[in-house]
Amino acid sequence: MRILVTGASGWIGSASVKELIGAGHRVLGLARSEGAAAKIAALGAEVVRGSLDDLDSLRAAAAQAEGVVHLGYNHDFSQMAAAAQTDRAAIGAFADVLEGTGGPLLIASGTLGLAQGRVGTEQDRPAGGGHPRIDNAAYTLGLAGRGIRSIVVRFAPTVHGAGGDHGFVAVLARIARENGASAFIGEGQNRWPAVNRLDAARLVSLAIDKAKPGTVLHAVAEEGVATREIAAALGGFLGVPVESIPADRAQARFNWLSLFFGADIPASSAQTRALLGWKPTHPTLLEDIAAGHYPGNSAGQ
Missing domain, CATH: 3.90.25 (UDP-galactose 4-epimerase; domain 1)
Structure with missing residues (x-):
């Protein structure tokens, strides 16, 4: 499958590109800069130029693929609202291209905000009004109704390695x-x-291969x-x-x-492990x- 990856030169994205290629997929990595393009090419992926705030470039890149792994995000805590708006618009652009195809659209979210003092699970659906990415995740899950294999991966707050x-x-x-x-x-x-970044990347690859529409997964090893x-x-x-x-x-x-x-x-990942056979190592x-x-x-x- 041809998979477009945003954030392909980043911490989780670069490891995910390797896993996807290893699983037999052809990966197209979105690059905003020459430096990012060089990193993506070195990973063995095809470079496509674009940026998250240029929706035309996102649609053009997604049109070259059969699915999207959207890991790119602006993590500047001083611009949380603006970053979430950019993210929402990017997800919408990818949905416009993938609608009716049954292709996967995997986005990154987080386990932060699920619960305090109890173990959060994949079944949790936090109400809006907290971190703005929560609303973006809910929107993505709803894309299953538009013929898109929508997948939300909630990453542990610490992705180490x-x-x-x-x-x-x-x-x-x-x-x-x-x-x-x-x-x-x-x-x-x-x-x-x-979660170790290499285990997280393995989960991304398994999700592209196995997850059903409207699935929430937890990239949590501990x-x-x-x-x-x-x-x-x-x-x-x-x-x-x-x-x-x-x-x-x-x-x-x-x-x-x-x-x-x-x-x-x-946060637990018991359901994720059962669904995908994911085993952090x-x-x-x-x-x-x-x-x-x-x-x-x-x-x-």
Whole structure:
């Protein structure tokens, strides 16, 4: 199958391109810049030029494919509403091309926002009004009624691994190094789901091959890692003490990340594993921290 991948040069996208090619698909990677084009070509995919804010380029790229894996997104937290609007428009453009074909349209979402203090599942359908991507996921699921094999993959908030993760754990490592201590909030028993990027990419490929229209999947290998364990692993690798800080000091220490690091947001992938036969096999979050993938320097290397 010919599959267009947005975000093909990115953290999850580049690994997904390799998995899709390995599964026998012909991959077209959307590239906005020369640098992205070079990365995509090096992965063995065909380069198509375009950007998420150019809907004509998205329609033209999708017209060359039989399905779309939409992983590209602007993760600037200062522009959440605008990023979600761009994402919604891009999904709509892909739907215009794929309507009535039965082809797959897989989009990325997240397990954040499902629940607090209980294990979120694939059956959860959070109400709108929270993170704007929730509404985009609901819209995508509804595209099954337009003859599109719509698939929503909710990724764990931490997609970790070797080679350039700049996400939440990298920020935690930088904060620990800057403050000379690795901290958790309160008792640190609140839980974060996690998945290795290579396992996540495998799930994307399996979903393209097997998932039915209107399916929600969870890219979650570890249901919930206690935040005190994450802090301890970072402290051990960085050689700094580990400490608990009260909730009223979390904002000062973690800035915007305090809202997430203090949340208890475990999530299950039991239904995903049963549906697709997905079996995560790559290193866990704590193993990746111990392996030195999160040194906490400003370059994020």
